[in-house]
Amino acid sequence: RKEVEQDPGPFNVPEGATVAFNCTYSNSASQSFFWYRQDCRKEPKLLMSVYSSGNEDGRFTAQLNRASQYISLLIRDSKLSDSATYLCVVKRNQGGKLIFGQGTELSVKP
């Protein structure tokens, strides 16, 4: 079983739709959680950190459920420019190593 698992998609949604991505992690001692965005043929870039209380950044909302070892990302009012692959990322308790999920591909259509 992979340490971080995501639905690879692709998710094809119309502009303006709300879309949710889910991620599960297997190491209960994981300490920090992030969502990264990766555009085609580009490097991953940090989208947002995920906190236990949940956090929001504009149209993006991230949630963490430690009991279920589950992380989510909600995108409201999708834009064409949101088309990308979204990577769920978990930090192991030892050191600063980040473990990446495979990514979920999102395609927003006009």
Add this chain to the structure above:
Amino acid sequence: DVKVTQSSRYLVKRTGEKVFLECVQDMDHENMFWYRQDPGLGLRLIYFSYDVKMKEKGDIPEGYSVSREKKERFSLILESASTNQTSMYLCASSLLANYGYTFGSGTRLTVV
């Protein structure tokens, strides 16, 4: 903004060649990392370093080595390139263990 620079965007090498991938960051970050990214497998950690002359194996170190002689530079070495090392290689750095990473733009290596 932190800048992480990888020396080559695209490389083509022959089987058996020794290959050097260079990575330089300009913000005095302690931590540096090398990942490879393959379709269906995501990003996998090869090696990382928390300080000068320090290195630790990641999840897939076989066939690779690294060098960190200066804080800003972290080199990945393929001792004898093989076709299964054809991949996108991504270097990253971070200031502290709990921070996110900044990635370089990647090197797409093809071994023929």
